[in-house]
Amino acid sequence: MTSIQHGEGSGRNTRKGLYWLIGIPVFMLGLSFAAVPLYDLFCRVTGYGGTTQISEDNLKGIIDREMAVRFDATIDPGIPLQVVPARIETNAIGTISTVVYRATNLTDEPLRTTASFGVTPDSTGIYFNKIECFCFTEQTIPPNGTVEMPVTYFVDPDLDANSELRTIRQITLSYTFHDS
Numbered sequence: 001m002t003s004i005q006h007g008e009g010s011g012r013n014t015r016k017g018l019y020w021l022i023g024i025p026v027f028m029l030g031l032s033f034a035a036v037p038l039y040d041l042f043c044r045v046t047g048y049g050g051t052t053q054i055s056e057d058n059l060k061g062i063i064d065r066e067m068a069v070r071f072d073a074t075i076d077p078g079i080p081l082q083v084v085p086a087r088i089e090t091n092a093i094g095t096i097s098t099v100v101y102r103a104t105n106l107t108d109e110p111l112r113t114t115a116s117f118g119v120t121p122d123s124t125g126i127y128f129n130k131i132e133c134f135c136f137t138e139q140t141i142p143p144n145g146t147v148e149m150p151v152t153y154f155v156d157p158d159l160d161a162n163s164e165l166r167t168i169r170q171i172t173l174s175y176t177f178h179d180s
Contacts, residue, residue: 057131062094063157068170071099071151075177080106081113081141083177086151088170094157096131101149101175105141112140115175124171127159138180 071085086099105111115135119128134149141147153173159165 058094058096058129058154058156060094060157062092063160065093065160066090067093067155067159067168069097069153069155070170070172071101072172072174073101073177074174076179079111079113079177079179081111081177082106083175085175093155093160096152096154098132098150098152101134101151102146103139103141103149103177104146105144108143110140110142112138112180113177114138114180115177117173117175120172120174121168123162123165124155124159124168127156127162127165128171128173129154129156135175 068088068090070088073083073085075081075083082104084102086101089097089099091097103113117133117135119125130151130153132150132152134151139147139149151173155171159168
């Protein structure tokens with residue numbers, strides 16, 4: 001009769017396999033939590049998907065080409081909020097401008113909201129810079145109250161050097177308001 005002996009290596013291999021079986025799902029779970037911040041960082045750096053840029057000032061000056069900026073607002077269903085976007089503006093590219101959105105709480109309770117944003121055409125996101133925006137922080141609107149929410153922005157003059165964007169005459173800045 002032959003007997004099979006299990007050496008030390010067998011126990012080590014079992015532990016190694018167990019580490020892999022536990023480690024891979026833990027690693028995948030970690031990646032799933034990191035995906036949103038990493039995607040957000042990618043979009044901010046590249047302007048992908050119409051993600052705008054954040055700036056402190058326009059250091060490149062103003063050029064002799066005009067761009068219209070249209071403002072849009074969407075409200076998630078079920079949020080008792082009315083938002084009036086700013087009127088369309090047409091300025092020389094590079095001009096720093098401030099517009100105001102007005103939001104009215106339609107309830108007898110304070111309402112907290114945040115806004116996500118994007119621009120269209122998507123390819124202009126890398127050139128649309130916000131200096132100040134209500135979207136950077138959570139907004140609290142008093143019961144039955146109306147608040148003004150300013151956005152200070154400019155279109156980067158480098159847009160004019162992009163031959164694919166020479167025919168673009170209007171950018172739309174859109175906000176979607178979410179309950180927070």
